[in-house]
Amino acid sequence: MRRVLAILGAVLCLAAASDPADRLPDPAQEARARELFREVRCMVCQNESIDDSNAELAGDLRRLVRDEIKAGKTDEQVRAHLTGRYGEFVLLKPAFSWGNAVLWGAPFVVVILGLLLLFQSFRNRPADEELTPEEAKRLDGLSRD
Amino acid sequence: MIVEIGSFSLALALALSLAQALLAGVARIRRSVVLAGAGQGAAIGAFAGLVVAFAALMYAFVTSDFSVSNVAANSHTAKPLLYRVAGTWGSHEGSMLLWCLALTGCGAAVAAVGRDLPAGLKTLTISVQGLLGVVFLAYTVFASNPFVRLAQPPIEGRSLNPLLQDPALAFHPPMLYLGYVGMSVVFSFAVAALIEGRVDAAWARWVRPWTLAAWSALTVGITLGAFWAYYELGWGGWWFWDPVENASFMPWLIATALLHSAIVTEKRGAMSGWTVFLALAAFTFSMLGAFLVRSGVLTSVHAFAVDPTRGVLLLAILGVTAGAGFALFAWRAPALKRGGVFAPVSRESALVLNNILLAAATATVLLGTLYPLMREAATGEAISVGPPFFNLTFTPLMAALAILLPAGPLLAWKRADAQGVMQRLWVAALIAAACGLAAFALISPRKAFASVGVAMGAWLVIGALVEIGERTRAFRTSAAESWRRLIGLPRGAWGMTLAHLGLGVFVLGACFETGWKLEAAEALPVGGRLNLGEYHLVLDEVRGLEGPNYDAERGQLRAFKGDKQICAPTPERRLYPTGGQTTSEVAICTLGVNHLYVVLGERRPTTGAPVWLVRAYWNPWALLIFIGPGIMALGGVVSLSDRRLRLAAGRKAEAAA
Numbered sequence: 001m002r003r004v005l006a007i008l009g010a011v012l013c014l015a016a017a018s019d020p021a022d023r024l025p026d027p028a029q030e031a032r033a034r035e036l037f038r039e040v041r042c043m044v045c046q047n048e049s050i051d052d053s054n055a056e057l058a059g060d061l062r063r064l065v066r067d068e069i070k071a072g073k074t075d076e077q078v079r080a081h082l083t084g085r086y087g088e089f090v091l092l093k094p095a096f097s098w099g100n101a102v103l104w105g106a107p108f109v110v111v112i113l114g115l116l117l118l119f120q121s122f123r124n125r126p127a128d129e130e131l132t133p134e135e136a137k138r139l140d141g142l143s144r145d
Numbered sequence: 146m147i148v149e150i151g152s153f154s155l156a157l158a159l160a161l162s163l164a165q166a167l168l169a170g171v172a173r174i175r176r177s178v179v180l181a182g183a184g185q186g187a188a189i190g191a192f193a194g195l196v197v198a199f200a201a202l203m204y205a206f207v208t209s210d211f212s213v214s215n216v217a218a219n220s221h222t223a224k225p226l227l228y229r230v231a232g233t234w235g236s237h238e239g240s241m242l243l244w245c246l247a248l249t250g251c252g253a254a255v256a257a258v259g260r261d262l263p264a265g266l267k268t269l270t271i272s273v274q275g276l277l278g279v280v281f282l283a284y285t286v287f288a289s290n291p292f293v294r295l296a297q298p299p300i301e302g303r304s305l306n307p308l309l310q311d312p313a314l315a316f317h318p319p320m321l322y323l324g325y326v327g328m329s330v331v332f333s334f335a336v337a338a339l340i341e342g343r344v345d346a347a348w349a350r351w352v353r354p355w356t357l358a359a360w361s362a363l364t365v366g367i368t369l370g371a372f373w374a375y376y377e378l379g380w381g382g383w384w385f386w387d388p389v390e391n392a393s394f395m396p397w398l399i400a401t402a403l404l405h406s407a408i409v410t411e412k413r414g415a416m417s418g419w420t421v422f423l424a425l426a427a428f429t430f431s432m433l434g435a436f437l438v439r440s441g442v443l444t445s446v447h448a449f450a451v452d453p454t455r456g457v458l459l460l461a462i463l464g465v466t467a468g469a470g471f472a473l474f475a476w477r478a479p480a481l482k483r484g485g486v487f488a489p490v491s492r493e494s495a496l497v498l499n500n501i502l503l504a505a506a507t508a509t510v511l512l513g514t515l516y517p518l519m520r521e522a523a524t525g526e527a528i529s530v531g532p533p534f535f536n537l538t539f540t541p542l543m544a545a546l547a548i549l550l551p552a553g554p555l556l557a558w559k560r561a562d563a564q565g566v567m568q569r570l571w572v573a574a575l576i577a578a579a580c581g582l583a584a585f586a587l588i589s590p591r592k593a594f595a596s597v598g599v600a601m602g603a604w605l606v607i608g609a610l611v612e613i614g615e616r617t618r619a620f621r622t623s624a625a626e627s628w629r630r631l632i633g634l635p636r637g638a639w640g641m642t643l644a645h646l647g648l649g650v651f652v653l654g655a656c657f658e659t660g661w662k663l664e665a666a667e668a669l670p671v672g673g674r675l676n677l678g679e680y681h682l683v684l685d686e687v688r689g690l691e692g693p694n695y696d697a698e699r700g701q702l703r704a705f706k707g708d709k710q711i712c713a714p715t716p717e718r719r720l721y722p723t724g725g726q727t728t729s730e731v732a733i734c735t736l737g738v739n740h741l742y743v744v745l746g747e748r749r750p751t752t753g754a755p756v757w758l759v760r761a762y763w764n765p766w767a768l769l770i771f772i773g774p775g776i777m778a779l780g781g782v783v784s785l786s787d788r789r790l791r792l793a794a795g796r797k798a799e800a801a802a
Contacts, residue, residue, distance in 0.1 A: 019758070020667050041529045047387050049531065052380055092531025094516075103516045103530065107509045107538045114501030122489055139485070142346040143412055 022059075024066055033066050036078060040065065041092050049092055148213055151201025152292035155242075158194030158249060159282040161187045165252065166275030173268045181268045185256035188271050191278060192253035195246045202242060202291050203233045212298035215239060215291045221302040223694040223723060224310065231315035237439060237455070238291035240318060244435070245281050247326035251355075252278060255330060262351060269337035270330070277329055280462050288458055307695065307721045307728045313373040321366030321393055325431035327359025328396060331403070332428035335421045336470055339477040344417040349410035352424060354785055356407060357640075359427075360400040361781030367393050368774040375771075379729045379744050381662070381762045383770060386535045391514045392434035395507055399427045402503035405496050413558060415484030415493060419500070425474060429467040430507075436463050437514070488560035495553035502546045509538045547601045547652060550645060551608020555615060573611050577604035588661060595660020602656060605649025609642050640784025647776030654738070654769025663763040668749050668756040677761050680706050682714070682743065687757055695719040697730075700745040700757065704734060711736060716745040716759075740767040 024030040037051035042058040050058040050065075061082075068078045082090050094100045169184030171177070202215075206229050211217040219236040220229055234243040252274035259267050285291075309315075334352050338344045370393070375383040384390065403423040410420045436459040487493035513530045521527050551573065555566045581600025585591060614620070616638060617630040665677040669684045685701045697719040704712050714732035721728070734741040746758030 039531075039533055041531065047385070047531075052382070087527065089527040089529055092529050093533030093537075094528050094530055099520065099524065099526070100516075100528070103512055103520075103534075104538070106512045107505045107542060110505035110508045111501055111542070114497075114504065118494070118497050118501070139414070142414070 022062065022066065024070060029069050032075065033062075033069050036065050036069075036075060037062060039079075039092050040082060041090050043086060043090060147201050147204050148210065148292050148294070151198045151205075152290070154194040154197035154201065155282070155286055155290070155292065158191045158198065158245070159279065159286050161191035161194060162249065162252075162275050162278035162282055164275075165191055166272050166279055169268045169272035169275060173265060173272065176265075178264075181264065181271075184268060184271050184275070188249070188252040188256040188275065191275075191282075192246075192249040195242070195249045198292075199233070199242055199246050202239060203230060206230065206232045209302065211300070211302055212294050213291075214293045214295045217295060217299050217302050219302070221723065225693065227312070227315060228310045231309075234318050234322075235309060236291070238285075238289045240322070241281070241285045241289050242291050243319065243322050244326055245278070245285055247322050248274070248281055248329055249278050251326060251330045255333075259351070263347075266334075266337050266341055266343075266348070266351075269340055270333045273333035273336045274330065277333065277466065280466060284458060284462060288455055307719065307724065307726055311373060311377055313369045314377070317366055317369040317373060319366075320362050320369060324359045324361075324363025324366050324400075325393075325396060325428075325434065327355060327362060328400065328428040328431045330355045331359070331424045332470060335424035336473060338421060339473050342477060342480055344410070344421055344481050346411050346414055349407045349417075349420060352420075353404070353407045353411065356400055356403050356424075356427070357781050357785045360397070360404060361778045361785070363393070363397045363400060364774050364778040364781065367397060368771055368778070372771050375767075376731050376733060376742075377728075379731050381664075381742050381764060383767075386513070386532045388514050389438050391510050392437045395510050395514075396427055396430040396434060398503050398507045398510065399423055399430050402500045402507070403427055405499050405503075409493055409496050410484070413485040413487070413493060414482075415487065416497070416500075417484055418478045418481050421478065421481070422474060423500075425467070425470045429463070429470070432459075432463045432466065436460055485559070487558070490556070490563045491561045492553065492556040492558045495549065495556050498549055499546065499553065502542050502549075506539055506542045506546075509535070509542065513538070544601060547605055547648075550605060550648070551611065554612045554641065554645070569611060569615060570608065573604065573607040576607055577601070590661075592660040595656050598656025598660065599653060602649050602651075602653030605652060606646055607649075609646040609649060612645075613642050636787035637784045640780045640782075640787065643780030643783060644777045645780075647773045647778075647780060649773070650769050650776055651773025654766045654771075654773055657766035658764050658770060661765050662767075664760070665762075666746075666758065666760040669759045670754045670756045673756070673759075675759055675761055677741075677763050680704060680711070680741065680763060682759070682761055684757065684759060687745070687748075687755075692719065694723065695721045698745065698748070698757075700743075700759065702732075702743060702759070704741055704743075712741065714741065714743040716743045718745045718747070735768060738766050738768040738772075740764040742767075 024033060034051065038049050040050045040061060042048050042050045042053035042055050042061070044057045045053045045055050048058075050061045065078055065082075068081060073081070079091065088095060094103060096104060165184050165187035168180050168187055172180035172184055202213075204210075205213045205216050206220055207226070209216065209220060209222050209229065211220075215236055215238045216232075219239070220232045224232065232239070234240050252271060255262075255267065255274060256271055259270075262270070331352055334348070334355070338348050367390075370390070371383045374385070375381065403420065406416050406420045406423055409416045436456065439456060439459060485493075513534055517528055517530055551570060552566050555569055577600045580603035581596045584599040585593065585596035588596075613631075613634075616634060617627045619627045663678045665675055667673065667675045669675060671684055671686055673684050675682045675684075681704070683703050683705070685703060687698055687700045690697050690699055697717045699715055699717045702714045702716070703710050704714060712734035714734055716732040717730035719728050719730060720726075729744055729746075732743040732745075734743075740762075742762040742764055744760040746760060749756045749758060
């Protein structure tokens with residue numbers, strides 16, 4: 001519980017990313033920096049992006065991202081720099097790679113599997129199958145309120 | 146003394162749960178009415194024991210009895226009364242006690258209320274519920290006993306977490322637990338039905354009210370949590386795809402799928418195996434949530450009562466309970482009777498699609514939550530799965546669901562007329578598209594995705610209204626006739642419409658807020674001005690003030706739209722000296738459905754006049770984000786009050802069979 005308090009305490013200090021003192025002069029560059037902040041994890045925090053976190057490391061990372069953007073690097077180059085330095089852990093959006101195929105593929109696999117099963121059920125059992133009078137009566141009894 | 150009574154009642158409840166499981170189990174085998182009655186009595190007795198135990202713990206918290214270790218660790222005399230009461234369930238031990246209270250409460254409710262259930266099914270359900278009670282009560286008594294005394298009681302309690310001193314958060318856990326544990330009855334029903342080998346329309350009808358009640362409570366609980374995060378954490382977000390949030394969201398998704406598949410089983414006798422599977426899965430995900438939150442295997446902003454050894458125990462409970470349930474399913478499900486057939490275009494198909502998409506969404510959230518663990522265990526590489534992942538996977542699935550949803554209720558069972566449904570919906574589709582286009586054209590900056598979201602929200606809302614229009618034959622018959630039909634609509638129908646409408650309202654709010662929120666921050670001296678889109682704020686003064694257990698700085702601001710003052714926010718920054726924490730009390734001005742959200746930050750050291758960091762957000766339509774789920778939960782409650790759910794469905798079904 002005490003750990004939670006410490007974490008929440010840290011979360012609550014509010015300066016974070018929008019601190020006017022750190023902002024880039026060019027609004028377009030600043031907007032790009034903010035977009036990137038949301039994709040970068042504050043590694044010492046619990047589960048926050050550097051956009052939200054007020055930890056010292058988050059501040060350092062924000063400075064690094066802003067400096068790179070000011071130096072004219074593209075978003076891709078900034079990301080590459082960050083992963084080169086801290087590993088894939090630093091990105092909140094996992095890379096589209098074979099290692100993450102299960103992760104990215106799962107939603108599609110479930111949907112496709114479900115649809116296949118549904119179509120299978122149509123193929124195997126024609127919808128025209130008639131009910132016996134007895135079944136119809138029972139169904140009627142069940143569906144009537 | 147009272148604490149000892151509580152401790153004794155807890156142990157007694159464990160014994161009674163064991164008696165409940167055994168008596169009811171034997172009663173089913175021997176078909177003994179007497180033993181079955183004894184099992185029911187034990188179920189009610191176990192609940193009574195827990196009521197006493199819970200009251201005793203609450204008494205210890207209210208009177209600040211620091212000789213109880215749990216109270217000493219989690220309370221403080223300076224806490225206001227409401228939060229001392231809420232402290233009862235604020236710790237790991239207390240929350241497990243609440244879990245057990247709800248679990249035995251559900252067992253007692255089945256025993257007391259389920260008069261129309263077939264005797265065999267009811268007795269088995271009570272027996273299984275008793276077994277669940279034994280497992281969780283044994284854990285509470287032996288591994289997480291809230292009544293343990295301290296040899297040397299401290300003079301003052303150790304905890305006074307100011308963040309948790311909040312009405313929304315005080316009632317967030319009880320609602321959530323009611324939802325989680327409500328699923329236990331559904332689980333017990335499923336196990337009982339598998340043993341009986343009979344899953345039919347009548348069974349689905351008994352399962353539905355329990356699912357509805359649990360789902361409504363879960364909806365309220367999750368929304369309260371999101372609302373708390375929104376105004377208490379102070380950066381204006383309301384959902385972070387945090388593992389702990391995901392842990393509560395997965396049972397909700399499964400319960401939503403179950404509500405829909407149970408309808409198919411009830412009305413058409415189809416999908417019975419899948420409905421049973423979902424019934425087992427709903428409680429499994431609830432237990433998984435309890436495990437994830439407490440074990441510390443995941444890093445989270447609001448990880449709670451983390452303790453790895455207890456985590457292992459909880460994982461064992463999860464494994465044994467869910468394992469037994471699903472093993473039984475694998476063994477017995479193939480023997481279940483297959484139900485009615487249906488054409489590709491039919492209400493059944495629509496509900497199957499709903500279930501496919503919800504299952505895929507649950508799988509996405511589950512993998513997103515656990516994949517970093519799995520990958521690290523397998524390859525040693527750590528990765529993060531954060532909001533960008535969910536935005537790319539979960540959101541499209543929900544979008545597909547939203548597009549299909551308004552058509553579902555208009556489709557007929559068995560075989561539907563696709564053309565007829567399109568005829569009824571094309572006006573709604575046109576209006577929705579017009580709303581989206583209008584949002585795209587009129588609101589600056591132009592946001593394509595948010596505009597599509599607005600169209601979708603409008604589609605859901607109008608779709609729900611069209612459905613009511615269809616049922617009442619509005620504009621196609623006399624107004625009096627329509628009115629008569631409107632009055633005569635069953636509550637279940639209203640419930641569905643409200644739930645779908647609420648989803649639309651939520652989608653509108655979420656998309657609007659995410660797409661067009663504005664943010665501004667400046668270091669302001671007194672008299673300074675902060676511009677925020679077409680609004681601006683003026684800081685008039687900052688005053689120090691003393692609260693009951695904190696010191697605060699309160700900013701007095703005025704907010705203007707043009708020259709007109711629209712509100713006077715007073716955000717605070719509080720320092721709690723006991724714990725040395727600072728919190729911020731956000732000021733939210735509600736203007737229509739929009740929120741102007743103002744945060745007072747720290748005082749900045751300067752050479753001249755003092756300045757404060759002031760942050761402000763314009764959150765358009767933010768209120769809808771919380772009203773929407775509220776409407777959904779209301780729909781659940783309205784549907785629950787439908788007298789058809791309370792009628793003697795069992796007897797009727799038996800007579801028909």
